[in-house]
Amino acid sequence: MAPVDLQSQQLHGALDRLFGANPPPPAPTPASEGPVSEELLAVTHRIAGQFLSVIASAARGLLGEARPERAVDQLNQAVASLRRLATAAEDDAHRDLLDELDQALAAFDARDGLVGLPRLRDTLRDWLARYAGFLGPRAGASLDRLVSWDDGEHPLLEALHTIPGIGPKRLRRLYAAGLHDPQRVAGADPEEVAWVSGIPSALAEQVVAVAKQHVASAPQRVITTLGRQLDAFSSLTRELNRIEDPVLRGQAVAALRQMADLVRQWEHTDDVA
Amino acid sequence: MRINVRKRELSLKIVYFGPGLSGKTTNLVALHRRLPARSRGELLQLDTETERTLFFDYFPMELGRVGPYTIKIDAFTVPGQSFYRETRRAVLEGVDGIVFVADADPRREEANVQARADMERMLTEHRRPLSEVPHVYQWNKADLPNATPARVLDKVLNPEGAPAHRGIATEGVGVAEVWDLILELVMEDISSQVAPGAAEAS
Numbered sequence: 001m002a003p004v005d006l007q008s009q010q011l012h013g014a015l016d017r018l019f020g021a022n023p024p025p026p027a028p029t030p031a032s033e034g035p036v037s038e039e040l041l042a043v044t045h046r047i048a049g050q051f052l053s054v055i056a057s058a059a060r061g062l063l064g065e066a067r068p069e070r071a072v073d074q075l076n077q078a079v080a081s082l083r084r085l086a087t088a089a090e091d092d093a094h095r096d097l098l099d100e101l102d103q104a105l106a107a108f109d110a111r112d113g114l115v116g117l118p119r120l121r122d123t124l125r126d127w128l129a130r131y132a133g134f135l136g137p138r139a140g141a142s143l144d145r146l147v148s149w150d151d152g153e154h155p156l157l158e159a160l161h162t163i164p165g166i167g168p169k170r171l172r173r174l175y176a177a178g179l180h181d182p183q184r185v186a187g188a189d190p191e192e193v194a195w196v197s198g199i200p201s202a203l204a205e206q207v208v209a210v211a212k213q214h215v216a217s218a219p220q221r222v223i224t225t226l227g228r229q230l231d232a233f234s235s236l237t238r239e240l241n242r243i244e245d246p247v248l249r250g251q252a253v254a255a256l257r258q259m260a261d262l263v264r265q266w267e268h269t270d271d272v273a
Numbered sequence: 274m275r276i277n278v279r280k281r282e283l284s285l286k287i288v289y290f291g292p293g294l295s296g297k298t299t300n301l302v303a304l305h306r307r308l309p310a311r312s313r314g315e316l317l318q319l320d321t322e323t324e325r326t327l328f329f330d331y332f333p334m335e336l337g338r339v340g341p342y343t344i345k346i347d348a349f350t351v352p353g354q355s356f357y358r359e360t361r362r363a364v365l366e367g368v369d370g371i372v373f374v375a376d377a378d379p380r381r382e383e384a385n386v387q388a389r390a391d392m393e394r395m396l397t398e399h400r401r402p403l404s405e406v407p408h409v410y411q412w413n414k415a416d417l418p419n420a421t422p423a424r425v426l427d428k429v430l431n432p433e434g435a436p437a438h439r440g441i442a443t444e445g446v447g448v449a450e451v452w453d454l455i456l457e458l459v460m461e462d463i464s465s466q467v468a469p470g471a472a473e474a475s
Contacts, residue, residue: 001307001308001452001453004337004453004457004460006338006339006344007339010464010465011339011460014466015283015340015342018283019342020278037345038277038284039284039286039347039367040331042366043329043331043366046363046366047328047329047363049363050360085319085328088317177327178327178352178356185356187355189354189355192354192355195293
C-alpha cells in the first residue's frame, strides 16, 4: 500500500490550527493496545437506541398478554443483540445495564401471572428510562415518543407467527436479523429478507406480505383502540361527579386538561391539516 | 473527525457503503489482513446467523504521526440490505470519507442505484452533502463473466467524477488501491478544510 504523505507542510499547518499551540508531550499507544475508540462507542450507542422501540413494544405486550413468555422471549433476543454491541465496544457500563434487565427477565416466572407481570412491567419502565438516559439525550427523546404502556399494541412478530412454516426458530432468526419493525419489513425486498435470515424465498415473500398487511391495517387498529378508550372514558366521567375531595377533584381536572391539550396538539399537526 | 486535544490525537472515520452483498465486508477483511499488525486493532464482525452483516464491521488503526500528532482511523462497513437503513444512518454520522463498493453484477444495477441514492439522502440528513464528503468508488466483482463495464458503472453511479477503481475483493484486487485513494482525499480535505482561525471558531 502506498504510504500517505503525512509530512506535507499543509497538513502540519492544518493540525497545528486544529489543536492549537504548545502541544503537551504525546503518549502514543498502538491501535492494537489503545483504549476503545470513542467513535465505536458512539456508533454502538446510536444503534442501541433503535432497540428502545423493540423493548418498549415487547413491554407493552406484557400487559394483558395471553402468552407473556413470547414477549419475554423477544426481550431476551433484544438483550442478546444489545449485548453483542456492548461486548464489541468493551462497554462495561452498557453490559452492567443489560445484566440488570437480564436478571429481571430470568427472575420472571410466567406462572406468577397477575403478580409477576406488573412487577416485570414496572421494572422495565424504570430500566428503559435509565437505559435511554445512558444512551444519551437523543435516545431519551425517542423514548418519550415510543413509550405508551396501555395501548395493548401487538408487535409484528405476533402476526408473522401465524404464517405456516414460521415457527419459533425462524421467528427468532428473523428477529436476530433485525426484522422486527413493521415499516422496515413491509418495505423490504423479499430476496434480501431471505438472504439475511436464511429462510426460503417463498416464505420471505409471505413475511413481507404479512408485514404490508400489518402496516396497512395500523390506522384501523388505532381507530378501534381509540373507540375502546372512549368507552372507558365515558364511564369514568360518570364517576367524576362523585368525587368530593377537592384535592382529588383538582387532580381529575388537571388530567382532563392534559387530555384536551393533547387533542389540541394533535389538531395542529400537519397530518390533520 | 474527533479531536483529543490532551492526547494530541485526531481520529478519522472511513465508512464502506454499498448495496447488500456487494463486498464491503470482504474489502474490510482483506484490508485488515494487509495492514501491519502493529498499526491495526482487532477486527470486529457483528454478523447474523447467516453470515450477513447485521450491525457493522469495524477495526481501528493508527495511520501514523505528524509531528506531535497521532492520526487514527476508524474503519466501518454498514449493512447493505434496505431494511437496515437506521443502522446505516447511525454508522454514517460523522463520516470523514466513504468507499462506495458497487456490485458489477448486472442484476444488481438497481440495488447499486438505490444504495447510492440512500447514501446521498442520509448525508443530506446529516447536513453533509455528498459533494462535501471525500468519497471513492470501487467497481467490485469485476471478474464476473458478464460484469457491467466500469465506464457504464461510472456513468450511472459517479456523475460527479470521483476517483474509482475496479475490484475483485475476494482476491484482494483493488482493496489497497481504494483505501489509498480515500486516505489521500481525506487528508487533503483536512488540510484544505482547516483554514487559519477555523479551529478557534469551532
